[in-house]
Amino acid sequence: MSLEVRFFASLREQVGVSEITLDAASIKTVEDVWQLATNGQAIPDNTLCAINMDYVRLDASVKDGDEVAFFPPVSGGSV
Amino acid sequence: MSLEVRFFASLREQVGVSEITLDAASIKTVEDVWQLATNGQAIPDNTLCAINMDYVRLDASVKDGDEVAFFPPVSGGSV
Amino acid sequence: MSAELRGEAFEPTTELQAFEARLDAGKYGACVSFVGSMRDFNAGDDVSAMSLEHYPKMTLQFLETICEEAKSRWDILDCLIIHRYGDLQPSDPIVLTAAWSAHRHEAFEACRYLIEELKTRAPFWKKETTESGERWVHDAPSTPDS
Amino acid sequence: MSAELRGEAFEPTTELQAFEARLDAGKYGACVSFVGSMRDFNAGDDVSAMSLEHYPKMTLQFLETICEEAKSRWDILDCLIIHRYGDLQPSDPIVLTAAWSAHRHEAFEACRYLIEELKTRAPFWKKETTESGERWVHDAPSTPDS
Numbered sequence: 001m002s003l004e005v006r007f008f009a010s011l012r013e014q015v016g017v018s019e020i021t022l023d024a025a026s027i028k029t030v031e032d033v034w035q036l037a038t039n040g041q042a043i044p045d046n047t048l049c050a051i052n053m054d055y056v057r058l059d060a061s062v063k064d065g066d067e068v069a070f071f072p073p074v075s076g077g078s079v
Numbered sequence: 080m081s082l083e084v085r086f087f088a089s090l091r092e093q094v095g096v097s098e099i100t101l102d103a104a105s106i107k108t109v110e111d112v113w114q115l116a117t118n119g120q121a122i123p124d125n126t127l128c129a130i131n132m133d134y135v136r137l138d139a140s141v142k143d144g145d146e147v148a149f150f151p152p153v154s155g156g157s158v
Numbered sequence: 159m160s161a162e163l164r165g166e167a168f169e170p171t172t173e174l175q176a177f178e179a180r181l182d183a184g185k186y187g188a189c190v191s192f193v194g195s196m197r198d199f200n201a202g203d204d205v206s207a208m209s210l211e212h213y214p215k216m217t218l219q220f221l222e223t224i225c226e227e228a229k230s231r232w233d234i235l236d237c238l239i240i241h242r243y244g245d246l247q248p249s250d251p252i253v254l255t256a257a258w259s260a261h262r263h264e265a266f267e268a269c270r271y272l273i274e275e276l277k278t279r280a281p282f283w284k285k286e287t288t289e290s291g292e293r294w295v296h297d298a299p300s301t302p303d304s
Numbered sequence: 305m306s307a308e309l310r311g312e313a314f315e316p317t318t319e320l321q322a323f324e325a326r327l328d329a330g331k332y333g334a335c336v337s338f339v340g341s342m343r344d345f346n347a348g349d350d351v352s353a354m355s356l357e358h359y360p361k362m363t364l365q366f367l368e369t370i371c372e373e374a375k376s377r378w379d380i381l382d383c384l385i386i387h388r389y390g391d392l393q394p395s396d397p398i399v400l401t402a403a404w405s406a407h408r409h410e411a412f413e414a415c416r417y418l419i420e421e422l423k424t425r426a427p428f429w430k431k432e433t434t435e436s437g438e439r440w441v442h443d444a445p446s447t448p449d450s
Contacts, residue, residue: 009357009429010440050427053362069359075430075441088211088283089294129281132216148213154284154295171317183395184344190415191337197406198330249329260343262423266416269336273408 001027001064005037008071015041015070031058033068046073080106080143084116087150094120094149110137112147125152159229161221161239163212168240170254177238181258186235188265191256192273198248200286200295207287208246217241217281224275228268234259237268239276305375307367307385309358314386316400323384327404332381336415337402344394346432346441353433354392363387363427370421374414380405383414385422 003022007015015038022036030049034041049056050069062068082101086094094117101115109128113120128135129148141147160177170193178189196208221239228237237257246252253276257268284295306323316339324335342354367385374383383403392398399422403414430441 006359008359008427009431010442050359050362053359053365055425069362071359071427072429072440073442074425074427085213087213087281088285089296129213129216132213132219134279148216150213150281151283151294152296153279153281171321175317184342187341187343189339189341191339192408192412193335193337194408195333195335196330197333262338262340262419266338266412270412277408 001025001062003027003033003062003065004067005033006067006069007037008069010072011044011047011070014044027062029058030056030060030062030068033062034058034070044072047071048073080104080141082106082112082141082144083146084112085146085148086116087148089151090123090126090149093123106141108137109135109139109141109147112141113137113149123151126150127152159225159236159238161218161225162241163214163218163221164240164242165244167250168242168254170240170251173238173240173254174256177236177256178258181236185260186258186265187260188262189256189258190262190265190269191254192269193251194253194273195251196246196248203286203288203290205248205286205288207248209285209287210243210246210252211283211285212243213281217243220280221276224272224280227275228257228271231271232257232259232264232268234264234268237272239272241276241280241282243282305371305382305384307364307371308387309360309364309367310386310388311390313396314388314400316386316397319384319386319400320402323382323402324404327382331406332404332411333406334408334411335402335404336408336411337400338415338419339397340399340419341397342392342394349432349434349436351394351432351434353394355431355433356389356392356398357429357431358389359427363389366426367422370418370426373421374403374417377417378403378405378410378414380410380414383418385418387422387426387428389428 005020007017012018020037027033034043048071051066084099084101086096091097099116106112113122127150130145198205225237235258240254242252255269255272257265259265286293344351371383381404386400388398401415401418403411405411431438
């Protein structure tokens with residue numbers, strides 16, 4: 001199973017990774033993706049995640065070809 | 080006592096008067112002003128009145144030099 | 159703070175830019191503006207022209223008062239009202255209200271306050287020209303939020 | 305209906321005019337617009353610069369989704385979102401949301417919906433430069449409606 005994984009903003013800086021491609025049969029959930037992509041770092045509180053541009057929870061299932069993203073709370077756009 | 084009286088919009092067309100100056104000692108209230116200025120026509124429902132640019136009721140007292148205005152409900156300004 | 163009456167057509171975006179140029183850029187983070195323009199329909203009829211009557215001194219004084227009320231009720235940097243009178247054509251801007259503040263909530267509330275007060279209390283009277291002739295809007299069939 | 309991301313500075317009034325030129329004038333009587341711009345202060349500190357990170361595909365898709373939601377929830381003719389990303393200076397416009405409708409209520413509600421959804425759910429992250437260095441805004445002391 002091949003997955004594109006992306007990290008954004010402060011999470012990208014903490015993890016030290018912007019993009020990584022995983023290729024492993026053992027991955028089932030978004031949380032598994034985090035563990036493998038970060039070498040087992042703890043997941044910060046309030047981390048948001050998305051599969052293929054949709055917000056999901058950490059226990060959501062992933063499938064081959066998915067793009068999985070992790071990011072901190074949004075602080076976007078306006079006042 | 081001298082008073083400037085003004086009528087606006089549909090009320091101006093109904094009464095047939097735009098501006099009139101009254102000079103009479105017998106006037107006490109806005110309603111008296113209407114009676115004299117319109118030769119005793121009935122006051123349409125929902126008529127609004129103002130003394131010196133402030134909304135008042137028909138029983139408000141007038142004094143020498145006041146500008147008294149009568150107009151229909153506002154339909155102003157926007158959607 | 160500015161309230162103005164205009165006898166000629168005005169361009170709301172130009173007015174907003176000109177007014178903003180006088181403000182302290184960087185101090186506001188939010189601007190909310192409302193533009194009311196003339197529709198070519200009302201109460202089920204086509205409308206080809208409109209005349210907007212007002213009571214010059216009272217109308218201006220009223221607009222200035224609601225600007226002051228908005229500034230005292232919300233923490234805004236500034237606000238603006240520009241309002242047309244006279245003869246208008248469909249799609250002409252009728253009114254612009256705008257409010258600037260540090261945060262969006264105050265700007266929305268103040269801008270909305272200006273237009274709601276103006277709409278319900280400001281001395282303006284519309285006379286519409288339709289296929290069946292002229293009519294005062296306050297005599298026409300009313301719609302809940304027209 | 306249009307949602308756009310911009311890497312360069314934009315002028316909200318110019319954008320509003322250009323978008324309005326595509327609409328059917330006379331059919332809308334109300335336009336409400338919101339402009340969020342960069343303040344030179346936040347959470348008690350002076351801010352001299354800001355960088356706005358986003359997740360291009362997801363952010364654009366999200367903005368398109370909330371435009372569609374606004375159109376389905378209120379009777380509006382059209383709506384617009386333009387949002388900056390990249391490096392910004394104080395007073396730069398960050399975001400424009402706007403809605404056009406026959407009546408003012410719908411335009412206010414839709415415009416406010418767009419900016420509230422955008423603010424709370426759109427994937428954007430601000431990094432501010434202050435005297436004491438750079439900081440991510442989501443790590444900074446929060447203010448209720450900043």
